[in-house]
């Protein structure tokens with residue numbers, strides 16, 4: 001990854017220890033279990049995971065599909081490497097590739113379900129707008145977009161410092177901008193609180209559908 005925000009580059013360097021770190025930060029089974037439930041999979045869906053990281057969610061999704069398929073994309077080549085390694089070890093078939101959320105290398109109207117899990121806060125406001133447009137493009141009219149993203153941070157010293165430190169990284173607009181959802185032609189079907197990440201950062205689940 002040549003470009004990318006500070007936090008994204010840091011994650012790329014730490015791709016090898018991402019899984020144990022996340023396990024320490026959140027009850028992963030519960031966190032990801034809720035995401036898979038929200039997908040309401042029947043077994044034959046075409047699924048896309050944007051910012052797939054090391055692909056843990058995809059391995060869980062694979063077990064729920066009989067005839068469907070899963071694609072995972074991530075801007076970090078190290079993350080993609082980790083995801084491919086885990087997939088090979090587990091014997092699952094998942095199509096991973098490197099690429100940017102704002103220019104998805106997929107045809108229009110092909111996915112039944114699109115996920116972003118803790119990815120969206122890595123993007124600047126403009127990138128969020130472009131990414132939502134891309135998700136809208138690749139999603140079938142009947143499809144659903146499911147996200148797990150940080151909710152509003154508590155107004156405490158730690159979070160004020162955190163936002164200050166990550167101001168130029170996209171984190172400042174990590175909180176899902178609701179106006180963009182409408183602009184991109186989506187509406188919110190379901191929204192619910194998720195677990196706290198690291199005991200501090202609230203996570204919110206959202207299910208979006210295309211309204212155009």
Ligand SMILES: C[S@@+](CC[C@H](N)C(=O)[O-])C[C@H]1O[C@@H](n2cnc3c(N)ncnc32)[C@H](O)[C@@H]1O
Nearest residue numbers: 051052053074075076079100101117118119122
């Ligand atoms: C916090 S990790 C989350 C990984 C995984 N989705 C999960 O739930 O564990 C964020 C991921 O988003 C990826 N990412 C950041 N910006 C991206 C972009 N513009 N396009 C695609 N992936 C991106 C990062 O490389 C990283 O793997």
